[in-house]
Amino acid sequence: MKDKNLDYSSIIGLILISFVLIIFTYINNDNNSSFKKQNFNRQKNFSKKEIFITDKRKKNDFFFLENNVLKLKISSLGGGIHEVLLKKYKAYDSLLAYHAKLLYLIKNSSFLYKLSFFNKEGLNIDTNTLYFKPFLLEKDKASRIKTLIMRAKNPYGKGFLDYKYTIGEKNQYDIGFSIQTKNLSHFIRKGSYFNLEHKILSLEKDRDWENSYTQVYYSISDNPNNFSSVKYLSEKKTEDKNIYGANWIAHKQQFFSFIFIPEKMLKNVFVRSENFYSGSFLKKIQFRTFINTVKNDEFHFSFRFYFGPLDLNLLKKYQNGFENIIPFGWGFLKWINKYFFLIVFQFLEKTNLNYGVIIILMTVVVKLILYPITYKQYKLSAMMKLIRPEIEKLNHKYRENVFKRQRAIMELYHNVGINPMSGCISTLFQIPIFYSLFKFFPTLINLRGKSFFWVEDLTSYDSILKLPFFIPFYGNHVSLLTLLYSLALLVYTKFSNDGRKDFHQKESDPSIPNMNFLLYLMPIVMLLFINSYASALSLYYFTSNIINIGFFFFIKELMLDEKKIIIKKRKL
Template sequence: MNKNLDYNSIIGLTLILFVLIFFTYLNNNVNFNSNNNNKLSYNHQEFSKKKEFSFTKNRKKNDFFLLENNVLKIKISSLGGYINELLLKKYKAYDSSLSHHGKNLYLINNSNFLYKLSFFNNKGLNINTDTLYFQPVSLENNKVSGIKTLIMRAKNPYGKGFLDYIYTIGEKNQYDIGFSIRTKDFSSLGEYRSYINLEHKIISLEKDRNWENSYTQVYYSTSNNDDLNNFTSVKYLSEKKTEDKNIYGVNWIADKQQFFSFIFIPDKILKNVFVRSENFSSGSFLKRIQMKTFINTVKNEEFYFSFRLYFGPLDLNLLKKYQNGFENIIPFGWGFLKWINKYFFLVIFQFLEKTNLNYGVIIILMTIVVKLILSPITYKQYKLSAMMKLIRPEIEKLNDKYKGDILKKQRAIMELYHNVGINPMSGCITTLFQIPIFYSLFKFFPTIINLRGKSFLWVEDLTSYDSILKLPFFIPFYGNHVSLLTLLYSLALLIYTKLSNDGRKDFSQNENDSSIPDMNFILYLMPVIMLLFINSYASALSLYYFTSNIINIGFFFFIKEFMLNKNKVFIYKNSRIIK
């Protein structure tokens, strides 16, 4: 390897390249093949049969009943008693004909969310609630609590008795609804068992369906005791492939997409829940999520089961209020990257959001604030790079002088470093420190719901890519469109690379520096790589990186012209220090 290579630059570029390749593989290599190797632990084989998840399609005309508050509008069907439509009032879905978020956002529509309760006994009698007709028997509005309660009742088809579905909804800005099931005089069934069966086909709501699908998956919380507030872990099923799983000790299960989620929250911990997640490769649905769980029944006692259903945004502050770990389903990244996003970038973003400026301007201001916070590290890195280039001629002389003695050469070089007051390893450390910050932004901008649907200049949605030209063909890694912000960022990175490289030549004081051609290839490859890799990422990410590189260019000139003077740098020469 050439002795004059800038090792810190090579290490930094290599790490960034590795991160980009790894991240792109995780997010774009979506595998739609089924993986059905998991064995079911239930004794009842019907859990693995598709017919158990089928619902009646040829239904008679039925009536619908409304429940509504400030944020939700719910339509409940008399046939099956299930929620037929659920509208989020404060949000819009992406409309391709308008090229922005302009149509009503339904989390439930066109029978994409179906659930039923099944009762069966040893005599072969079977009741499926999706075939029963429910009629409203009570609609109460508690003026004190503001809670509305709708009771839907269906008759027992095998004799006397009835079954109630009880829906409750808060008056104001509550995104969760209560749902209870109870029986009355179901003695004609004798001793029976029951289970709940749910099928949820998640609707695509965003501009980029494939990108949205990569953020859509099942999350769940489990516990080892009966305390719902004492959850032990939050786990998830694969977002890339079909997966079957039996989950034990369930606190809650969430069907999460990029910005919204449905969360199933039982009042008591469920001992065993079977879950299946399956991808759709095309169409208006992203995934099919199926859940099934047995409900314990006591002989000669009426059936009663209660839970809550959350249909709403993935808003961190909103989810934290439930104090049940729901905020952990927001994909801020893994490990310490999540901490960087939640306690560094999000804090800065929310502080600047109070200015009520355009969100594009907020991102620019956020970039400036982050750069100012990190400026001491950046300055040290730039200063080290400049000083290393200034003393390179001295290092070359030491290489020639101790060509046959590696140990003496290393000692002499380390003495040179000590006398000029630099630590060559500090450059590597600062580069490694900035890698997590670089990567965490890939997870930050596509998950912030406040940016969803927000425009800036020509950008329609800061959480999706901006497109100034649609290509008639697909380019691997790049895509089938041209993002102007990505082009601007790559151009700014190219200019900064050129300036840095010219600075290297100026500082090196060596016209025949043979390291330049080798470094040129590596340095100038980075803008091309970034152009390919982030063309389909959130435009907010490109805006942040573009602004960051503009600041880098200004910072480079400021340090070079005003804070570093090569005539004032002490160098080691002829066993003494000269100025």
Template sequence: MRNRNLDYSSIIGLVLILFVLITFTYFNNYKEYKEKELNFNHKKFVVKKEIFRTDNNKKNNFFLLENNVLKFKLSSLGGIISDVILKKYKSYDDSLSHHAKNLYLIKNFSLEYKLFFQNKKGFNIDTNLLYFKPFLFVKNEKNGIKILIMRATNPYGKGFIDYIYKIRENQYDIHFSIRTQNFSSFFKEGYRCHLRLEHNILSLEKDRDWENSYTQVYYSIFNENSISSVKYLSEKKTEDKNIDETNWIAHKQQFFSFIFIPDKKLKNVFIKSENFFSGSFLKKIQLNTFINTNENKEIHSSFRFYFGPLDLNLLKKYQNNFENIIPFGWGFLKWINKYFFLVVFQFLERTNLNYGIIIILMTIVVKLILYPITYKQYKLSAMMKLIRPEIEKLNSKYKGDVLKKQRAIMELYHNVGINPMSGCISTLFQIPIFYSLFKFFPTLINLRGKSFLWVEDLTSYDSILKLPFFIPFYGNHVSLLTLLYSLALLVYTKLSNDGKNDFSQNENNSSVSDMNFLLYLMPIVMLFFINSYASALSLYYFISNIINIGFFFFIKELILDEKKIFLKIQEKKMIKHNSWKEMIKKIGNKKYKNPMKE
């Protein structure tokens, strides 16, 4: 049996990474949950049967409103937006295997919103059953503003309900105002007005399940110190919540979002998120709230609807903390992605090179920055190999006394100038970077739909073979980049674990075999773990391991001189030994000169 050298700090790091991956996989598995009962203020929300009915003979008409980035289709029935097209983006087309279809963020009334009025006499008005007619259209060429007023009449007498839509050029939001006029006959007995919104979120990307894992509800609230913070509902299960005060609510997808923004803080808001595990919809989001502030007064409430991309710079311009809905990760991982990886990526993006090349250059930049840590790890590994014979002697000498053996080994480390924790600390330092990239590439809209070599979309997996069956954790396809990465990781593991100058170890060392097993298990785990992840991630890790292999030969063959290191170790040992002898000699001389003081 050929004996192997072990870098224990690397093994500790790999075990920690394996633990992180297993934990991450567990919390991202899809599980079906039973739907919870819809609540409003912790009580069942009951809706009375509407007295008013629409005239079935009326015809529903549609009207267009657009700027240079958005195109809206409005319905006369209900006066609501039935379709929203993002002009500068495309959705994934299965038949063409790339992003080619018009991107409908809203389609065929997948977003519905309405007012529901109830007065004390029991008369109800549901605005989705009213027909709205275009009352006024204003277009200001100078300011790039377009305003469309849709008007419906009060079915119980005098009065109107106006829906006012206003858009500007180059803006992804539309202003939406609700205004009642001459509704005093309906309001005089007192009334309640509910705003209800339901959104069935459409799937737009290649991998529906992966996209669904990035789709969830975010909302902004004020804490006790009047500081706004962003919270969210679960992306994996059905969940509902009552919110006392909210600034805005976002229905976030992987790369796009609908954000509901009231001009004034909404009080007493109920939101619910429900998962769909098949079909063209990802989730259903429901929202209920009151909008009338005083009884017997006309309603005049304003909102904004944001329909647009999750672009960090664009969202920052709205100055409402919208950028916090981009899932760059939690805690310090978010800071690594926002203020390191994104900055490096945006700098390289200015080269106008293919995005695959940009990722390769980005990998090189990161590896060069981490080179000092890599060098220290290789140097520590070389020094550990050189003192291996000494460690084996101590193992044999103190075979029956573990405590003495550990003390002797630590003394040996101290004598030769080795800090065994330094390698572990270096490995731990790289784990946040390793994990941050799992959140970075799948959420970067700049990479969406961008191709490289055989890869169709760098934010989704690359597939060279479709399997007729599904393998748990692996999927139903074969990713070539994942295979290349796992192979490169296996080669690097072999090189770093099998040096040319390994020293002998006991053949029947079960702990060594177990640790070797963990080392070689890692490429297999990664093969299964990232097969369905963004191909940009697999490309980064493949290039990273190719660079690691290059560093291995460069440092081992050209930088590190093991003979010099060995001589330095012996020199340090001699210095420590001579210092110890000299100290003992001084103590002895002192005792000889002062025998009466003992």
């Protein structure tokens, strides 16, 4: 059997990368395709100078609390948060094709919560049916915290219920919230059910892609040492779960999150996540828990709400493990993104250059770091081409004895200083880096809404042409960056594969199919698989292949001395 005219380390690397791509894309496309198959003021400013209290109990009034980054609109009906505006971010506007709309994490009561009390006679109080009046608004000059107390009377007699909201004056994305009763101990039997429902709004360009990043995360203490672990519900399908020992629960979107943080660990919480397949909402998330009270005591329950961005440095400040909800990948891929790519990116970000330029510079830095591995691969490929005639002679000489042929080839490798496995090891080393970028760019909030030439958002796909039909895997649009990357990959493959036929002296065994076409299949595979991914990913890979082409000529012309290799080979 004759040796084929191939660089086997390239073939193995191609197969491994293709395998990873197929699995990764299947996981994401399975989710996205399931989405596509189913189709289902009056306002009053409440400031320090003016408190408006309505006498029309059945009319809903709104009151505001805000700081530098948040603006909360609180409803008198139910006393809950009616709207949450993030002041420093914008939502995607499909008419303008970029992020231009005000960004509301909560809007038009898409976020509802209530307490349910029952007394011995079976009477029921649901707080979402009560009308609350502003009882107190104060500002603590020392702590710079604003406090708003909303009060509702017991509809069955004496006693009342207070909702207390607190917000920091500066750049805090979390707010304090406590519920306390007064003279209602006779009404509260053993405690109360707390129910919360959150319909998550779509904020990004690609609704289906955004939904694939939207899910429930939660932290639990599930061991004797009270160490916390972070777990999550499925992002693909409807799922419900009983959680025991919950420290916090997060409703995570692609770039933003709501986090429910109780003052004390919740012993038992029922959580349900349900997908919407059309409209302005992505998912509906509900949870319910029972809060015990001491016998004949008043009810008091405190917790915090976080409404804000998935910014790693910001979330780490809370020291509660919130940063683990950013989907940087699994296992060691997560470590590569957090402690390699993110550090390089943040360092380059200080240059204040355009984010597309930062990605290009980031690619250059990474390629320079990996240069020793790249050089070793190119050197191995060049030496394998030079000894190809000797390998074919050995194949012909020992074609009837496989064992002797393999031993003779291994001796040849040893004599010229080749370790054929080093190419595979180098390829395997680069696969985690290759794959981790698929999780890095679509989740990096620093890139959200940032443009580069014709690209309006580096965390989403760029589109130069909208197709009137959908192509499986590819999508219904044409990404120019993906086309450029695939073309660069094709050129690099041709340059790196040229010259091998010069050493193929005899006709190949017709019983063995020529597998050279696999090397040229990769650009087509990548064109199909990453057309709908973040344009930053395509930009990175395009730049990477341009650098690879440059490295190829630099190493071939200046670093490798083929004459010395030939002289060494002739001494065998």
